[in-house]
Amino acid sequence: MAQAPAPPVDKRRQILDAAIRVFARQGFHSTRVSDIADEAGVAYGLVYHYFKSKDEVLNELFTERWSLLLAAIEEADGGGDSPRVKLEAVAGFIVDSYRHDPELMKVIIVEVTRAANSFGRTHLPEIRRAYDSIAKIVAEGQESGEFRRDVDPNFASMSFYGAIEQLLSGWIFELIPASDADFERAKSLVVATICDGLEPR
């Protein structure tokens, strides 16, 4: 009755991790299921033992990480910090996610968040929840008078998130330098750009 499914957990994780690498390298679409199996060192059919389809593998990867992001944003909003500090926490979390696992973030951004016709559409509700949470932070900032009121919170949220995602894209495609120092600088600079603006005060 009582079983110890030690290997199951193992192989499933192995397949997911392999999928991250292969998706990051070749893109979801030009990845064959056999590529994932090979990379994971398991038989083709085993992928279908643990996942309903190739799509489900990507869905799992996305959901796993995106829920962390949502939690992080909501946690940032929870504390009694100023809206600016909250935004710094959000930017920091996203940048650190990239630093911690660039391949996974690449997959999530390239194949889901920006893949509007396939997975982006599927996960729109979850993605939207992130935008909404950021908008909430902005709205609160406006109420407290720390942010100007003539910019729609949803609008600001899109700009803020768009700027960050574009930065990640820049790193992914090596359009801008991506050293540890750059990551750190980026965190405060996005927020500085969005909160203070480019023009000198």
Added chain:
Amino acid sequence: MAQAPAPPVDKRRQILDAAIRVFARQGFHSTRVSDIADEAGVAYGLVYHYFKSKDEVLNELFTERWSLLLAAIEEADGGGDSPRVKLEAVAGFIVDSYRHDPELMKVIIVEVTRAANSFGRTHLPEIRRAYDSIAKIVAEGQESGEFRRDVDPNFASMSFYGAIEQLLSGWIFELIPASDADFERAKSLVVATICDGLEPR
């Protein structure tokens, strides 16, 4: 010797326009060449008379429009305006492009600009040229003292472009309202956000 290829121009255009509609509706990947032909009201084989491949149809659409964008950015930079006005011109052009032909812009953004693993990669040089031109505007603004100097121009360029593209994405997916008034407001608000910042002055 002298021929009047009146119909050729016609049918080719017809195919391109049909492709815009179908790509916008179904996405490049789930569009069959036969869908394009059907939508254009021509025979399957004719698509291959005018284009080397399905990819070439999309490439053509992208290049056609992107070269206009590049020209617009460079023209904006050419005049003697302040950097802020130049950025307004750039934002204005992109927003107007969307207003003028949302389907085409959707295709370009979704299938090329953000399709990092397929066409985005192919067209990286052209896409990058846009980022670079915007960065140049920022750099000039810094030299003249109209922009602060502690933000790297490439970084600012990514933030600015990323914010705009995210707005278009928001419109495309109906995450934010998209009336004519919204478009107009967006133009000045993106620039206001980036130049002045969210915090009150």
Added chain:
DNA sequence: AGACCGATTGACTGGTCAGTCAACGGAGAA
């Protein structure tokens, strides 16, 4: 009229994969 030539047609082919499934193996239960 007849020859020529590019535009147009659409049936067909070759190759590619996602997903299936029947069989194998090894660890515990009886």
Added chain:
DNA sequence: TTCTCCGTTGACTGACCAGTCAATCGGTCT
């Protein structure tokens, strides 16, 4: 020892579709 369960294997199939090509059409030139 034998049975059972389930994780594991990989050959196979059915569907799908980009791109080919031989044939037809229709205008122009001689």
